[in-house]
Amino acid sequence: MNRERVIELLSKVKNGEISVDEAAEHLRDLPFKDLDYAKIDHHRGIRVGYPEVIYSQGKDLExxxxIVAHMLERDANIxxxxxxxxxxxxxxxxxxxxxxxRLARICIVNPKEVEKVGKVAVVTGGTADxxxxxxxxxxxxxxxxxxxxVYDVGVAGIHRLFNNLDRIRDANVVVAVAGMxxxxxxxVAGLVNVPVIAVPTSVGYGANFNGxxxxxxxxxxxxxxxGVVNIDNGFGAGYLASQINKGFMGRGNR
Structure with missing residues (x-):
């Protein structure tokens, strides 16, 4: 449950559309729901502005x-x-x-239309990234x-990067993804006036040591x-880039 849904729920109580008991039932599983094998953090969207995300790798499929079935009971965008x-x-x-x-290895369950603001530039050194x-x-x-x-503009052919600088400089934050x-x-950080989130990848030959x-x-x-995130951590970079971009927008920037 996010902050907007809590406000909507409280407004319905205020307007007499639902009873206090009905509202309390909706809030019963805050701040989390215990499924024994998982503790689903319904309160995260209220605390930090973004709902809990499921890290799938390593989880038992059942x-x-x-987890997905329970989150869907709350009409969540997962x-x-x-x-x-x-x-x-x-x-x-x-x-x-x-x-x-498929490429991102992300499932969006119960997708909802989201108004998009600002701009994040995602730049890669090579196609393998x-x-x-x-x-x-x-x-x-x-x-x-x-x-x-802006993909495949690495330093091995740096003219490709220069040819795309206008597109990159138009963003509020840049995610730079590269291996080797x-x-x-x-x-990139030497060419733009906005924060750069660096994402090392495990792409490379032996002395790359897997990133x-x-x-x-x-x-x-x-x-x-x-700022640097962990090796292959595209999720962490995207999350942080969203926070930075929306921070820019909150100050009336692009």
């Missing part, structure tokens, strides 16, 4: 279906991240009202942000204005 085909098919056993973003970038982009869009995708040595974030080299490059960047 547990996953139970994001399930790190969702492979098995997860998608399991959710289909609960509801067919689901959109599967696109799945992580798509995770960030889809999360941003689901949370109500416009997204500009991870130099893209530093270059460690890119992570260390981004952490040690000499460019200011960079």
């Amino acid at each position: 547990h996953l279906k139970g 994001l399930a991240t790190r969702a492979d085909e098995r997860v998608y098919n399991a959710i289909l056993e609960v509801t067919d009202n689901v959109v599967y973003h 696109v799945p992580v970038a798509e995770e960030a982009a889809v999360v941003c869009e689901a949370f109500g942000n416009n997204v500009e995708r 040595e991870g130099a893209l974030a530093s270059v 460690l080299s890119a992570l260390l490059t981004m952490l040690n960047s000499c460019a200011a204005g960079i």
